[in-house]
Amino acid sequence: MVEGVLIDWGGVLTTGLSDSIAKWIMADRINGDHYREIMRELVDRAYGGEGENIIHGLERGEIDGAVFERDLAARLVTLDGVPPEAEGLLERMFAGFDRVDAMYDMLREVRTNGVRTCLLSNSWSNTYPRDDWDEIFDAVVISGEVGMRKPEPRIFQHALGRIGLPGESCVFIDDIEANIVAARGLGIAGIHHRDADTTILELESLLRLPLRRA
Template sequence: MTGDAVTANAVNAVNAVITDWGGVLTSPLNQAVDVWLAADGVDVARYKGVMRAWVKQAYDGSGVNPIHGLEDGTLEVAEFERLLAAELLTVDGAPVPAEGLIARMFRAFEPVEPMYDALRAARAAGARTALLSNSWGNDYPRDLWNDLFDAVVISCEVGMRKPDERIFRHAVELVGLPPEECVFIDDIEHNCAAAEAVGMKAVHHTSVDTTLAELRALGLAV
């Protein structure tokens, strides 16, 4: 191997894994939401119509809506719940209770142990690890994070949200490595593109098996 090749390999090495939480370290978001919709008897079409419009605005820059405020901490959780509940009805036409709505929405989240195991393996092999999550007022299972992350970045706690490039740069600074040495995992493709725009590698998480295969291809022990 030539000296130039050795240098290129060193520069391109991945030495940190930065991961999303919901939908990556947990069971899929849509599964949890489906459980909640059924349990609360929410009109599914009405919910999807409201959320489709809000999410589109949140990611394409076409307007500011409650998701922005919830994720960057400028909107109280209770107010977001009130605003969302006001847009919803049950299948019987009754109002949906606002209090505790987010907790009910994510109650069916389950930890994905193979992803936790992969992070532990990567960290044991010398990689740095970090969490980068857009919070929906989530009650995070922080007891599962003991000795797992070198840094934890929660959007509402830092006043920034994905896909803002500032939050990616903040996470990278906390792990102490250049973006080129970091890989970011997220189940939202738009966030992956934003990470790549600041120089990070990105893995769009669609399944545990494909994500682990991509991490191994980057040279990580997972």
């Protein structure tokens, strides 16, 4: 029986990261092919490789956003052949995130039915829109605030402790497969998020509850 839902923010409760990045690449005139090459190497190491890189430190809050912005800007190049402006780089990258209301409505239905909810998000020194979080979350775990990051097992264990449930009683929703694999290793059921309709349908099946509003 599922009694708890752990859920990511960016790309799950918001529109996809790739859409936001595409808007930023166009606005800042970034060389997109070069950007993708650089980020693929960084992200692959952060979520599946051995050793650590600057993303680990950023997500754990060990380095601040300004340090990461300067590092990333120095690696990138615009179509004009110069590095992009470092200050505010992360804010511009994520400015295209839009809230997905269907997912927020789903979480309200989940909580109304007595299922505990916990946001479990890796932060890139970004600001979160928390206005109605008290209505939908029993707990909030943000990597940069707790000094841990997905897919580290300890951050999942911390989140489970915050809602007082064992892994076997919970489901985790995320758009990054490596994080889902890590959660399943702790006995947590996983839903690999691709779009709101599919995720809500899968969660309805697990919870045996109707979660879509008419």
